[in-house]
Amino acid sequence: MSPSTFVDSLSQPLQQRLRAIGTTQQFADGDQVMARGEVTTQLYVVEEGELLAQTRDASVPVASGEVVGEMAFLDNRPRTATVVASGPVRLRAIDREPCFQAFSDQPLLLNELISALSSLQRHRLQRDAETDQRSSTQLVDDLSEAALQHRAVRHPYLQALAAGHLPDLRFALEDFARHYYGYSAHFPRYLTALISCLEDPDHRQALLENLTEESGVYEQEELDELAAIGIQPEWIVGIPHPELFQRFRRALGVANTAVQDDHIEVLCWREMFLAILTNGSPAEAVGALGLGTETIVQTLYQPFVTAINGLGAIEARDAVFFPLHTAVDDHHQATLKQVAAAYAVDPQGRADLAKGMVKALSLRDAFWNWLHQRALDPDRTRGLAATTGL
The missing domain is CATH 1.20.910.10 (Heme oxygenase-like)
Known part of the structure; x- marks a missing residue:
């Protein structure tokens, strides 16, 4: 059976390490988590609730167990979507540099995380390209x-x-x-x-x-x-x-x-x-x-x-x-x-x-x-x- 969410696809040791780093943030319905074009590099793991990622052409729900912000986290690029809370949401915010430091003693786990995020990035880029009407x-x-x-x-x-x-x-x-x-x-x-x-x-x-x-x-x-x-x-x-x-x-x-x-x-x-x-x-x-x-x-x-x-x-x-x-x-x-x-x-x-x-x-x-x-x-x-x- 294939994993149902991004977090489920990660090994148990990596899931445990991610839960131990970052900060918990709460958002009410309609609150903005990130804005398209801003230059920030946090990765957000949805722990509870649902987000709505609004791109130029579509709005995509992001459920519990998924992540947003992987493109900026990996590449230091501006945010490609505006993300808002769809109802009450609890997120784990993970800053890029502290994350790398936290994994300094576990390079294989860091490599697993980067590989998983890169695969997710490729999938989302491909999905966006397939639905792009420009x-x-x-x-x-x-x-x-x-x-x-x-x-x-x-x-x-x-x-x-x-x-x-x-x-x-x-x-x-x-x-x-x-x-x-x-x-x-x-x-x-x-x-x-x-x-x-x-x-x-x-x-x-x-x-x-x-x-x-x-x-x-x-x-x-x-x-x-x-x-x-x-x-x-x-x-x-x-x-x-x-x-x-x-x-x-x-x-x-x-x-x-x-x-x-x-x-x-x-x-x-x-x-x-x-x-x-x-x-x-x-x-x-x-x-x-x-x-x-x-x-x-x-x-x-x-x-x-x-x-x-x-x-x-x-x-x-x-x-x-x-x-x-x-x-x-x-x-x-x-x-x-x-x-x-x-x-x-x-x-x-x-x-x-x-x-x-x-x-x-x-x-x-x-x-x-x-x-x-x-x-x-x-x-x-x-x-x-x-x-x-x-």
Whole structure:
């Protein structure tokens, strides 16, 4: 007999551990438990009563023994539904980080929990995709908007950089420049991996044009637009984007480093991202590089533009990598969104687009977490670099 609820599907030791952590919360009929779009990461186990999860297109009951909030809990993504109590409800609220700490002595139980929640997430994404009545274009637009609301794009690290609210802004930018290159320099590899898995020749050709621009080739219309915002053609024409980032590093005094010297955090990000592009379905790869990466670039790099301007020690030519990407990536986004729409015509494609997008954003969020910790304590970070080289 198959288990009747999510909690029933868990082993008895895991059920017992979950009952011992978190806090009990009571809600009256109609009370809001969470709101769509908010950035919180609690997982809620329904211990008694029933909830109503209200998505864009449907209202879904959530009975006793089930959970809500697994997507935010797993991926740090904004809430995808508004959840209210349908009558009196008793919940167990489990915070993400304390939960992980509580399972530090039982890694197998934590792995069981994460695996069960991931399976539930896949099931719910598939269910939502099957009942989604939006057009392909509208779905892609909505996913793109969801990407912009993700914590990876609104991260406290990015906000602190833009506001200058860090102990040593120059150190933070140097540390970013030192480590981010190990990811960004491989963008042509990412794009090539995506192109190789696409089935439509027109899609491949469109992305080959993006790849050409990555090597420093621009249309005259683009150069005119860039000149209007102060970017001179001689700064960028014929210069691959990784070299533009190297120019930024040199301006900060960051020495060039060999790929084998990349920090393990960078290595893991790069390899896990490449794995999505090479091992996932074409739709998942498009979701990762298109919706989860290219559609956020303009917004993502703006805090760095602001921070560099605030530092006031770097020439515009040396920092051109950032305004270049905040100014001209519109057509990159448009191209990839057109490709994504072609994969959003069936439930599996829609689910895979969302899955790839969330994976890419979650990897970036984890990287920002790491850089933020380093930026908040420059002395400790310098000490680690002196003793370990990291």
